[in-house]
Amino acid sequence: MTTDTILNPFAKLDPRYLARLREVFDRASYTEKTIEDALPMGLRDNATKEGAAPGVMRAIPQDTPLGLLVRTFLLNVPVPQEALAALLGEELVAGLLAGEFLMERPGGVACPVVIHPLRGFYIVHDGLGARLTPISKHLVMGIGTSSLAPANAAPRRHYRRALDLGCGGGFQAFHLAQHCDEVVALDINVRALNLGRAAAVLNRAGNIEFRHSNFFSAVEGEKFDLVVSNPPFVISPESEFHYRDGGLGADRVTETVIRGVGNYLEEGGLAVIICEWASLKDGQPHDRLKQWVADSGCDVWVYTSEQDDLVSYAMSWLRSYQANLSAEEFHRTYDRWIDYYEGLNMSGVQTGLVVMRKRTGDNWVYIDQAAAVIRGRWGEALLQLIDIHTMLHTSTADEILDQPYQLSSAARMRHIYQQAGNRWASTEAEIFLVEPLPYSGRVDQYTAGLLARCDGTVPLRKLVADMGEIVGVSFPEIVEAAMPIIEGLMQRGYLIPVSLLPPDPEVPEA
Ligand SMILES: C[S@@+](CC[C@H](N)C(=O)[O-])C[C@H]1O[C@@H](n2cnc3c(N)ncnc32)[C@H](O)[C@@H]1O
The missing domain is CATH 3.40.50.150 (Vaccinia Virus protein VP39)
Structure with a gap:
């Protein structure tokens, strides 16, 4: 085990003190939610960002347990040792000091690393200031x-x-x-x-x-x-x-x-x-x-x-690191990055x-290009998408047609009407998914009609055959025309084979 204090900063720390610190965090509700609730809108999600400290400190006064913990462990601001000892206990403060998890600083004691409560975890990381130190x-x-x-x-x-x-x-x-x-x-x-x-x-x-x-x-x-x-x-x-x-x-x-x-x-x-x-x-x-x-x-x-x-790529990375560069150094660094990309023959x-x-x-390999950011946790939907792609890749056309399908619960449709004689006629429909992968596309009224009938009971073969009759074309012709569109909707998770739907949650017996 290394004794280098940069690589192993808490070599002297007895982990039992960390376990006790966690108990204090629980008692004082040092959690993401409590902190967010105490912050004005503009600081929520941003409490650890550069420049946020004054706003956070103004919103959460030091004379509360939360205020003291936020200063010490989230913002790394020194707090009076006696105040911290009143909250943590003398012995715990002494133990954390001996283990260099707290350091004496002008104005009191401070933690040298950030302890960020996030998603129910405590994430220990360095503050941005460490960029300008030997760390x-x-x-x-x-x-x-x-x-x-x-x-x-x-x-x-x-x-x-x-x-x-x-x-x-x-x-x-x-x-x-x-x-x-x-x-x-x-x-x-x-x-x-x-x-x-x-x-x-x-x-x-x-x-x-x-x-x-x-x-x-x-x-x-x-x-x-x-x-x-x-x-x-x-x-x-x-x-x-x-x-x-x-x-x-x-x-x-x-x-x-x-x-x-x-x-x-x-x-x-x-x-x-x-x-x-x-x-x-x-x-x-x-x-x-x-x-x-x-x-x-x-x-x-x-x-x-x-x-x-x-240019945007280099600028966005350099902007986050330019704080310590003079205008001249920044210019030179920018040139160096762009020269580097040119040397690699890169276009983007x-x-x-x-x-x-x-x-x-x-x-199979499938590359989905979409600008939208996916929000929230969506692991189950991701697994379902991969299952759908594998099913499409490993099944024959007949096997695909013989299954019933259902729309995703996040599927939506908006009809577009056009004046026709003295009435409105539906010409096409915009379909979209509200989550997890935002998606929108257009389908004609016949495909829209087919999708409406995808209730998980009728095999696709029957729906496509009915559509062929309405349009007045043979079954092979309608399959050739409709299947690429239908498969595209499956690939986006709009249309799901019933065999890949999660089982209904068991209904507990009365
Ligand atoms: C972008 S950070 C990700 C940190 C964290 N997993 C997260 O998601 O927030 C990348 C991490 O990869 C580590 N790393 C860099 N080169 C590595 C290598 N050759 N082998 C293993 N890890 C490496 C870095 O030290 C750093 O912790």
Whole structure:
């Protein structure tokens, strides 16, 4: 175990003090909800962002238990030691000081790391100020959009073994620990592993093993049912931060994870990865990703937005890091980033959620390009989508036609009418899904009519045949015309084969 205080800052801390600190958090209701409720609208969800501290402190007075805990553990602001001892007890404060989980600072004592209550967990990470200290390269990042995307998408079913690759402070691992028997959390950054271990005590999560690893090196030969990863995917000429740059150059961090992950999945195992990949000037946007997944042994479902142009991409990353750069340095850095992209022959960057499920056989790849952000947790819908794609890929046309289908409960339709003689005639319909994958499209009135009859009882063959009669074309002709549209609706989760609907919840006997 290293004694380097950057890598192992709490080597002297007796974990029992963390367990006792958690009891104080419970008693004083140091939770996400209590904090949010105390904050004005503009600060909700933003309490740990740069510049938020004065607003948070104004809203939550120091002379309350919550105010004291927020200052000490969320904002890292020094508080009077006596005040903290009155809340935590003398012995606990002394223990935390001896373990360097509290430090003496001008104006009192302060915690050197952030303890962020989020989603029922306590996430221990570094404050943004650590970027300007010797911790910099080893900084353990807080929770951002890239952390939430895989956490929201991962199915929360019971699994035996799960892996969090690039665990940082353990945000994904703590989710996994709630529904998996064993969790292995890997990171190259020893400081991250140690902050994660401290958080595991606060979260009373005894089933996570934090291991030092370069990508998959610490799990060679092991298999998992679920892998979740938010790797350091940013494409940049830097290798300044473990959590951002990965240090391999170009988009090789994403390549390493995507090419590798299939080897660590059980048959049927699922990987949920948020990542970025480069588009090259002389290729199509997803060429590289398609090459990487080609031999993965997995079915692959990708949700990606429009590609970012290189200027916006570089600007957005640099803006978050320019605080310590002079105007001249900023200019030079910007030029260096753009020169780097030009040297790589890049035309843009794709960000996406890549979901891979191991399946022996002929695999499929589906790339869904949509600008919308998916909100809320949607792991079950994701599994259903993957099942639908697999069914479409492995079934004959007859097998597809012979099944009854039902609309998703989130499916909606809006009819468009046009004046025809002295009445309104429905010409086409806009169909849309309200959740989880926002989707909208148009269908003609005949398809709209067919969809209305998809109540889960009549096989598609009959509905399509009836539609052919109305339109006045033969069955083979109507199948040829209608099936691509119907299959497209299945691929988006608008139309679901009854065989893939979740079983009705059991009605308890009276
Ligand atoms: C973007 S952060 C994600 C942190 C956390 N999992 C989350 O979702 O908030 C990426 C993490 O990958 C780690 N990392 C970087 N290079 C790595 C490597 N070669 N092997 C394993 N982990 C690595 C970083 O230290 C960092 O903790």
